[in-house]
Amino acid sequence: MKLKRLLAILLMISISVTAGAQKFEDLAQTPPMGWNSWNTFETDIDEQLVRNIADKFVELGLKDAGYEYIVLDDGWMSRERDSNGNLVADPKKFPNGMKALVDYVHSQGLKFGLYNCAGGNTCAGYPGSRGHQYQDARLYASWGVDFLKYDWCDTGNLNARESYVTMRDALYEAGKPVLFSICEWGTYQPWEWAGDVGHMWRITGDIINCWDCEVGHGSWASFGIWKVIELRNKEKIRQAAGPGHWNDYDMMEVGNGMTDAEDRSHFAMWNILNSPLMMGNDLREVSKETLKTLTNKEVIAVNKDPLAIPAFRFNNENNVEIWAKPLKNEKWAITFVNRNDTPVDIDFDWRRHQLSDDLSQRSLQVENTTYQLRDLFKHEEVGDTSKNLQTSIGVHDVLMLKLTPKS
Numbered sequence: 517m518k519l520k521r522l523l524a525i526l527l528m529i530s531i532s533v534t535a536g537a538q539k540f541e542d543l544a545q546t547p548p549m550g551w552n553s554w555n556t557f558e559t560d561i562d563e564q565l566v567r568n569i570a571d572k573f574v575e576l577g578l579k580d581a582g583y584e585y586i587v588l589d590d591g592w593m594s595r596e597r598d599s600n601g602n603l604v605a606d607p608k609k610f611p612n613g614m615k616a617l618v619d620y621v622h623s624q625g626l627k628f629g630l631y632n633c634a635g636g637n638t639c640a641g642y643p644g645s646r647g648h649q650y651q652d653a654r655l656y657a658s659w660g661v662d663f664l665k666y667d668w669c670d671t672g673n674l675n676a677r678e679s680y681v682t683m684r685d686a687l688y689e690a691g692k693p694v695l696f697s698i699c700e701w702g703t704y705q706p707w708e709w710a711g712d713v714g715h716m717w718r719i720t721g722d723i724i725n726c727w728d729c730e731v732g733h734g735s736w737a738s739f740g741i742w743k744v745i746e747l748r749n750k751e752k753i754r755q756a757a758g759p760g761h762w763n764d765y766d767m768m769e770v771g772n773g774m775t776d777a778e779d780r781s782h783f784a785m786w787n788i789l790n791s792p793l794m795m796g797n798d799l800r801e802v803s804k805e806t807l808k809t810l811t812n813k814e815v816i817a818v819n820k821d822p823l824a825i826p827a828f829r830f831n832n833e834n835n836v837e838i839w840a841k842p843l844k845n846e847k848w849a850i851t852f853v854n855r856n857d858t859p860v861d862i863d864f865d866w867r868r869h870q871l872s873d874d875l876s877q878r879s880l881q882v883e884n885t886t887y888q889l890r891d892l893f894k895h896e897e898v899g900d901t902s903k904n905l906q907t908s909i910g911v912h913d914v915l916m917l918k919l920t921p922k923s
């Protein structure tokens with residue numbers, strides 16, 4: 517009898533431990549959209565900036581387009597924890613404290629995110645969460661934080677999966693739903709283990725605002741748009757993406773100094789790859805063209821398509837990248853990106869290209885179906901697949917099409 521009771525108790529304990537070990541399930545059903553401070557402001561952030569950004573979300577139609585999270589990256593805290601070991605929002609940068617700021621962002625119908633790190637220190641040298649995970653999670657919950665980006669600096673010999681599981685469990689235990697954004701740069705193949713740990717995971721080191729460069733910083737490098745796209749393309753990352761768990765190609769550099777054409781291509785690729793869409797530019801001074809790109813609802817609809825299958829590289833002919841993504845109802849999205857430094861003429865015979873996807877077992881049936889073509893940047897119909905696609909694409913620009921079977 518005693519043994520039975522003991523077994524029952526052990527069973528209950530193991531059930532409750534397993535039940536505790538999970539992430540918040542119904543978040544990020546489509547790739548998260550928002551803004552993050554790092555790409556433009558690094559640690560030079562403060563309360564007024566966040567308030568302005570929140571106002572701009574509403575004023576510029578970004579909220580309407582689906583952008584939701586405002587995330588403060590590294591540099592929001594004081595250099596030291598307080599005497600109870602709690603993190604402190606830097607009182608100079610955030611004179612009214614973090615809770616008041618979170619409340620303001622919420623009052624605009626938006627969500628609020630913060631950054632910390634699995635190591636002893638963050639990448640910019642502020643106090644990390646190592647040894648304080650549960651305490652920090654409770655603090656974020658008391659402020660009403662909705663999103664945590666969790667970095668990987670100063671982690672020594674820590675095991676990545678275990679560290680992220682610990683923080684996931686701490687957030688879950690604190691009880692306030694938090695979207696958990698894993699940032700270990702793809703070092704330990706998070707696409708293999710992070711599906712039930714976080715809602716998105718970075719797949720590369722830091723992005724930088726250039727088309728195809730790589731900039732070394734001693735022990736690490738930052739990557740231009742095409743370096744980010746290509747770095748993990750040969751690994752099995754596509755199958756890891758889906759509702760609630762996404763490959764994160766990093767915060768966007770749209771509006772940060774590349775040409776408008778390059779920004780369009782960058783945006784098209786992040787959408788067709790099902791990446792989270794975190795803006796990284798200064799929304800207080802945004803050009804018309806940048807805004808047009810960032811709020812292109814037809815392109816964003818591709819990112820949010822319910823099938824949730826990321827694009828694959830179909831072809832690179834004459835340095836024109838062709839990426840294809842199956843969409844719901846036998847539709848497709850296709851990008852043609854001109855990586856040449858001169859404009860390029862396209863003469864694409866649909867019937868001579870067998871476009872099929874092993875992963876989703878779908879193929880474009882141009883032999884027996886004609887597809888209507890819609891240009892998602894020009895917002896107009898541009899013919900169908902019964903004829904060759906004949907057009908030209910400017911330097912580093914993109915043609916993004918949606919293909920719909922004609923009935």
Ligand code: GLA
Binds near residue numbers: 638639
């Ligand atoms: C790392 C991350 C960046 C940013 C900085 C902050 O480099 O990858 O995205 O969060 O740290 O210090």
